[in-house]
Amino acid sequence: MTSSGLIASSVTRARKLSAEELNEIEHEITLYADKKAVGLEALKIVQKHQGWVSDESLLAISQYLDIPGSDLEGVATFFNLIFRRPVGKNVILLCNSVSCWIMGCDEIKDYIKEKLGIDFGETSEDGEFTFLPVPCLGDCDRAPSMMVGDNLHRNLTLEKIDEIIQQYRNQ
Numbered sequence: 001m002t003s004s005g006l007i008a009s010s011v012t013r014a015r016k017l018s019a020e021e022l023n024e025i026e027h028e029i030t031l032y033a034d035k036k037a038v039g040l041e042a043l044k045i046v047q048k049h050q051g052w053v054s055d056e057s058l059l060a061i062s063q064y065l066d067i068p069g070s071d072l073e074g075v076a077t078f079f080n081l082i083f084r085r086p087v088g089k090n091v092i093l094l095c096n097s098v099s100c101w102i103m104g105c106d107e108i109k110d111y112i113k114e115k116l117g118i119d120f121g122e123t124s125e126d127g128e129f130t131f132l133p134v135p136c137l138g139d140c141d142r143a144p145s146m147m148v149g150d151n152l153h154r155n156l157t158l159e160k161i162d163e164i165i166q167q168y169r170n171q
Contacts, residue, residue, distance in 0.1 A: 028042065046060075
């Protein structure tokens with residue numbers, strides 16, 4: 001049984017991939033010698049359009065690319081930026097590498113937890129933020145750092161956290 005438990009279930013049915021998703025997946029297929037190699041890219045495409053990858057979406061990709069669902073689930077759960085459950089409008093990825101830890105990411109984590117009322121793996125009640133740890137953002141010389149969506153925020157302080165959260169609440 002998979003981590004979500006539904007892919008192996010006979011009640012899960014593939015949803016229909018949208019025309020946009022299919023067009024983007026088809027484009028990716030042209031870039032690879034074997035269409036099965038497109039699995040990760042297809043997951044990213046569906047997530048871009050849906051916000052996350054449901055069991056039904058994973059099954060649809062699996063069928064479309066002729067990849068066993070268990071193989072695709074393995075890819076989806078290996079990459080920590082493929083979301084297998086709904087996430088908030090803004091996903092906060094706080095780096096907790098050694099460099100960020102030395103530079104105070106635990107204090108930043110505690111402050112975000114207090115400010116938003118959520119811990120790692122949780123989404124705020126208003127659906128605005130999901131808070132996740134990430135092992136490294138590759139920005140060690142500007143630690144501590146975090147990403148919100150596609151935006152990297154560096155040299156974090158508690159004051160900067162207030163500004164960043166306010167910035168994303170107003171979008």
